[in-house]
Amino acid sequence: MEIAEPPIKEKSKSPSQSVVSKDALLSGKTVTWLLTAILLLAALFSISTGAYKLSFDQMLEVFAQTDQEASPIRYLLLDIRLPRVLLAVVVGAGLSISGVAIQGLFRNPLADPTLIGITSGGMLFAIGGIVFSGSVLAGVSSFLGYTTIALFSFIGSLLTTLLIFRMATFGGRTHVTTMLLAGIAVTALAGAITGLMTYFSTEDQLRDITFWTLGSLSSANWKVLLIVSPAVALTFLMLMRITPALDLFMLGESEASYLGVNVQRTKWIVIIFSALAVGICVSVTGIISFVALIVPHILRLLTGARHRFLMINSALLGAILLLIADTAARTLIAPAELPIGVLTALLGAPFFIWMLMQARGNSKLGI
Amino acid sequence: MIEVHQLSVRIAKKQILKNISLEVNPGEVVAVIGANGAGKSTLLKAISGQTSFSGGEVFYNSQPLRQWKSKELARKRAILSQHINLSFSLKVIDVVMLGRFPFFHQENETQRRMIAQWALEKVALADFAQREIHTLSGGEQQRVHFARVLCQLHSPDESGDKFMLLDEPTASQDLSQQYRLLTLAKEVARELNYGVLIILHDMNQAARFADRIIMMKQGRIVASGSPGQVLTRQHIFQAFQVNCLIQDHPVFDCLHVTALGATATTKY
Structure with missing residues (x-):
């Protein structure tokens, strides 16, 4: 009998002799440069646009002033437009990098902080903070001011993330159906409790609550930026440190641990810092949905799923997207303002439906 | 050398493994069947450090498993699982490069890429480097992961x-892919002097590719030794409750087992 030997192996070469092939139409780095340029242009455009148009010359004039003389233009530029643009950039980046990390942890592109209830958890606690700040929490509130609400929101997001992750992950893998259903449950619960709280809230608090559920960047000022920026910057730094480990999570937790990843530590970093960024952003802007879903998905299609550039580029694209959305929100029906959460949902929900259509029959998404 | 001494594992009050002792030497293929x-x-999970054990000890190169740092251990032992489902699609070369994680801070992207390319050549998939892994067949994907494992252990200076x-x-793979993978495993053991511990279902594959076989039943070792010593009718009946016929392989220099069924008479 003759046995045909398949060509198992070519003569092996040592690694140094191999040809290194470069690939990809768009490298991660190219996209980073491209997005940075777009972000700068979008920021300039956004600063100049609004109910009152600012020309480039006017902007330069204000920055060139040395005597810091108060003028309406100076006030508009430095105290209204600039903080708002910066807040859009920081919040857009914060939400997107959290999306990347959470999707990496859940091993699923549908794990969006809004869809799985992390945002609602943050909002619920933030609203609880507002409502009770008139009574039980009065002392804490006056002492810590803005920070109290932010802290509450962070705790709410953290608890929700932990809850959803615990519920959805068993037997060594994350069950997408459970994850999304748990998200629906948490969102419904948060909605119900929020509704209940509106009965106990004063007129002013009611306005705050409405603002929260629709999302807006109108509370932008330097004080707020001082809270949000460090939280997002810290999240970015911590998440960047674990991007190689997140790459390995794509293989599954067991495989990652076989390769020397400290799986528990990585999980905790993702959970704590995503909740930090989402929670703090929510406490300032309310619910802005779908940014964290759309941005990483587009970039994965463009430059691949490896997390290093995915994280950097998501921060940039998230910033751009929210900046454009916010500019539209405050100019489309000027001098009134559209809630930005409404705009991102109008854009994001069809995108999500499209993703679900794509996912049909694709076991990769686990649906 | 991997040395396993009197290993016992209990999971949820159930004794899964009891007093298992074995060793794996560099350059040899040891098959576990049962x-x-x-x-x-x-x-395998206990030896790899994934499952904690209630008794006994596992040594890698004379150092107890518990004393190894996870990254250090990852440079010495690699694991290829049965099914690996990537959560996001990656290029084949990127999957293989994931194997370099234990060396992450010591080398740059270009060096990682070179080693990954070498590993892909080893498994005859160099031409697939730029393909998305999901476009490959199941057998090819498993070979990509084999390359990743090779990539993980590549450190000639250590x-x-x-x-x-x-x-x-080889589970859920067609015949030719099973053959390719086992041949590769054997070649790696011989050429790179790696110790290979492999779980197999097919006794004939074990007979053909393993230097030694460990036969298990209900958490204990029934027999252990060369294929000739382990693959006897008594042992196989003890472990599988199947009567069988054992002959010399008509082509290769190894044994061939033909299962006759649980109720077959033993007139052979």
Whole structure:
């Protein structure tokens, strides 16, 4: 009998002799440069646009002033437009990098902080903070001011993330159906409790609550930026440190641990810092949905799923997207303002439906 | 060398493994066979450090498993699992490069890429480097992961023996892919002097590719030794409750087992 030997192996070469092939139409780095340029242009455009148009010359004039003389233009530029643009950039980046990390942890592109209830958890606690700040929490509130609400929101997001992750992950893998259903449950619960709280809230608090559920960047000022920026910057730094480990999570937790990843530590970093960024952003802007879903998905299609550039580029694209959305929100029906959460949902929900259509029959998404 | 001394594993008050002792030397292929539920996969998980054990000890190069740092251990032993489902699609070369994680801070992207390319050449998939892994067949994907495992252990300058643990790598693969993968495993053991521990279902594959076989039943070792010593009618009946016929292989220099069924008469 003759046995045909398949060509198992070519003569092996040592690694140094191999040809290194470069690939990809768009490298991660190219996209980073491209997005940075777009972000700068979008920021300039956004600063100049609004109910009152600012020309480039006017902007330069204000920055060139040395005597810091108060003028309406100076006030508009430095105290209204600039903080708002910066807040859009920081919040857009914060939400997107959290999306990347959470999707990496859940091993699923549908794990969006809004869809799985992390945002609602943050909002619920933030609203609880507002409502009770008139009574039980009065002392804490006056002492810590803005920070109290932010802290509450962070705790709410953290608890929700932990809850959803615990519920959805068993037997060594994350069950997408459970994850999304748990998200629906948490969102419904948060909605119900929020509704209940509106009965106990004063007129002013009611306005705050409405603002929260629709999302807006109108509370932008330097004080707020001082809270949000460090939280997002810290999240970015911590998440960047674990991007190689997140790459390995794509293989599954067991495989990652076989390769020397400290799986528990990585999980905790993702959970704590995503909740930090989402929670703090929510406490300032309310619910802005779908940014964290759309941005990483587009970039994965463009430059691949490896997390290093995915994280950097998501921060940039998230910033751009929210900046454009916010500019539209405050100019489309000027001098009134559209809630930005409404705009991102109008854009994001069809995108999500499209993703679900794509996912049909694709076991990769686990649906 | 991997040395396992009197290893016992209890999971949820159930004794899964009891007093297992074995060793894997560099350059040899050791196959673990046994019926479903014999504890083969648990044994592999315990040896790899994934499952904690209630008694006994596992040594890698004379150092107890518990004393190894996870990244250090990852440079010495790699594991190929049965099914790996990537959560996001990656290029083949990127999947293989994931194997370099234990060396992450010591080398740059270009060096990683070179080693990954070398590993892909080893498994004859160099031409697929730029393909998305999801476009490959199941057998090819498994070979990509085999390349990733090779990539993980590649460190010619480091001293100390290295080991590959393969958990039923041929399950749900067609005949030609099974053959390719096992041949590769054997070549790696011989050429790179790696110790290979492999869980197999097929006794004939074990007979052909393993230097030694460990036969398990209900968490214990029934027999251990060369294929000739382990693959006897008594042992096989003890472990699988199947009568069989054992002959010399008509082509290769190994044994061939023909299962006759649980109720077959033993007139052979």
